[in-house]
């Protein structure tokens with residue numbers, strides 16, 4: 001044995017230096033082989049993740065494009081008569097901008113093309129041709145049986161008059177919330193027991209809630225109470241602790257190691273971007289959306305977005321980008337659109353949500369041109385509830401625009417007591433009047449089918465427009481009413497649909513009696529939507545409700561067949 005310890009090739013290995021160099025070369029070669037294999041495996045993972053029935057990625061496409069799936073897909077699509085060809089081009093984003101120039105502005109539909117008039121109800125329904133397949137043959141990938149999940153429950157009306165801001169205080173009326181029996185599931189009970197006590201807000205002199213029994217009693221007796229988060233509660237984060245949840249300052253949770261942002265609470269802007277260095281380290285880039293929530297307005301889109309934002313495999317752009325509905329935004333081009341997206345890691349799905357995308361007829365065609373493989377999610381609720389919710393939303397918006405803030409609770413309890421200044425009602429198509437009834441029923445007693453409060457509830461038409469461009473398997477429809485009563489099955493369905501990790505568990509969610517809705521308990525405890533979501537609704541006259549139900553019935557019936565969902569509100 002020589003001084004290298006080797007028994008072979010004495011000539012070559014006669015010095016330690018040569019042995020060391022040899023080892024270095026071997027190491028370098030092995031490392032390269034491992035890296036190459038690793039890359040291939042990543043590609044395979046992506047293919048597996050995205051190749052489900054209906055997705056239109058091709059193996060070569062995915063391998064070529066690597067991590068930047070959506071952006072690269074732009075250069076492989078060009079339109080020809082009757083279809084989409086795969087072509088190559090170098091000026092990918094710019095070339096796609098040309099597509100927009102050829103497409104009429106979607107706003108023309110809603111604001112009226114030349115005479116300022118919106119199309120009639122018939123016109124609206126027939127603006128687009130019917131999808132090529134008969135409606136009954138379409139089978140969207142959602143067949144939910146959400147009733148078996150354990151926390152489905154009856155709904156009861158309980159008073160909700162405890163809001164004291166403009167967002168939440170319009171009406172002291174009633175709202176539908178789940179009954180306590182069904183709502184408090186085991187997980188919530190445990191959470192409450194673990195916390196020991198919930199405290200009443202001293203200002204409102206509401207009772208203290210100390211046990212699950214107290215909670216049940218109060219709910220049965222319809223006693224309002226507020227929860228105060230204990231100031232002593234701290235959560236382990238790698239960030240320095242700023243302030244506890246429930247206070248006005250945001251707390252940042254650096255608990256998603258592979259994300260490009262820190263989490264904060266739903267009341268605040270819930271994702272906070274990392275700094276430049278951190279973004280680089282984690283391979284973060286802005287990417288065009290792989291998936292989006294495209295509707296419907298007031299369907300529960302924000303709650304779904306917020307919940308999904310906490311999934312480590314999803315990077316959800318928080319702001320509604322409204323790119324496809326705004327000519328000004330589109331004029332800025334695709335590179336600009338991408339620059340508005342949140343940073344995502346190569347393994348994350350990049351998402352945005354703009355509910356208006358479902359309501360503008362030309363939008364599906366535009367999306368198809370630039371994002372042909374996108375996965376689309378629509379969440380729909382009873383169109384009658386949607387209309388009331390939209391009415392309240394519009395009143396708040398008008399009030400804000402007219403600088404009527406701040407208003408006290410009594411002032412806002414009924415907007416009919418407030419004189420909206422001339423020129424304040426900026427949206428004539430909505431025809432927002434003092435009462436809901438005046439806004440949706442005309443002087444002859446008929447439903448105002450042209451009003452956007454009404455037309456935005458014709459979901460079957462909206463989905464059909466998307467089905468002209470996208471395969472059914474690219475669209476996931478969620479029943480927003482079921483989602484309100486229990487969000488868990490819906491988020492599981494989304495995970496499945498997107499092909500991402502099985503992350504959410506039941507104990508991510510709990511029913512918050514004070515809020516009257518489900519909130520998140522994980523990864524951030526007691527994380528509810530802001531008062532702008534779940535506003536009290538006005539009482540609506542029974543005959544108005546009946547007219548609206550009659551109006552929507554045929555559309556809902558068609559919708560039920562189309563999406564293959566058991567929509568309890570459809571008949």
Ligand SMILES: Nc1ncnc2c1ncn2[C@@H]1O[C@H](COP(=O)(O)OS(=O)(=O)O)[C@@H](OP(=O)(O)O)[C@H]1O
Pocket residue numbers: 296297298299300301302303355388389390392393483484517518519529532533534535
């Ligand atoms: N968990 C939870 N918490 C609070 N609110 C919830 C929740 N789940 C669904 N919702 C319902 O979401 C409705 C608002 O819908 P959107 O977020 O789509 O509205 S918007 O179009 O973005 O303005 C909102 O409508 P309103 O009740 O009229 O405010 C809620 O009913």
